[in-house]
Amino acid sequence: MRTFLDTSVLIASSDADHPHQAASIGYLASASPATTACAAHTLAEFYSVLSRLPGGKRVRPELAAALVVQIAERMTVVPLTAEDYIAAISACAAAGQSGAMVYDALLIACARRWSADRIVTWNLRHFRSIALDMADRIFEPEGHPVHQP
Numbered sequence: 001m002r003t004f005l006d007t008s009v010l011i012a013s014s015d016a017d018h019p020h021q022a023a024s025i026g027y028l029a030s031a032s033p034a035t036t037a038c039a040a041h042t043l044a045e046f047y048s049v050l051s052r053l054p055g056g057k058r059v060r061p062e063l064a065a066a067l068v069v070q071i072a073e074r075m076t077v078v079p080l081t082a083e084d085y086i087a088a089i090s091a092c093a094a095a096g097q098s099g100a101m102v103y104d105a106l107l108i109a110c111a112r113r114w115s116a117d118r119i120v121t122w123n124l125r126h127f128r129s130i131a132l133d134m135a136d137r138i139f140e141p142e143g144h145p146v147h148q149p
Contacts, residue, residue: 002036037111046071076114101129101130
């Protein structure tokens with residue numbers, strides 16, 4: 001089973017105070033490059049969020065960068081080409097989707113490129129609305145097994 005993780009799952013798994021940490025952490029803990037992937041863009045998003053968390057939860061930049069390296073070592077990191085970006089943006093425009101939906105569309109493009117069997121996200125509604133043809137493969141972490149042989 002090839003599982004693609006959204007940034008929201010990685011953020012939740014890395015924050016002990018996050019309400020979704022318990023449901024998310026197993027995906028990161030069991031990740032391997034053969035079974036788990038994330039988008040190259042996710043590495044930047046993950047760093048950005050962790051290094052700007054409010055209050056005392058903010059992670060020092062050097063620690064956030066080290067966590068990014070650990071994520072990259074634990075899973076396949078899927079890049080996109082300029083053509084992939086243009087196709088995702090064009091698809092959003094054609095569907096009347098605007099704003100930040102394009103970032104989810106880029107993550108879906110990565111999941112497609114990697115031929116993911118399942119996409120795990122805390123942004124279920126957005127992901128399913130972008131990828132109607134993949135809706136049956138898009139899940140929230142709760143209630144789903146981490147990895148099946």
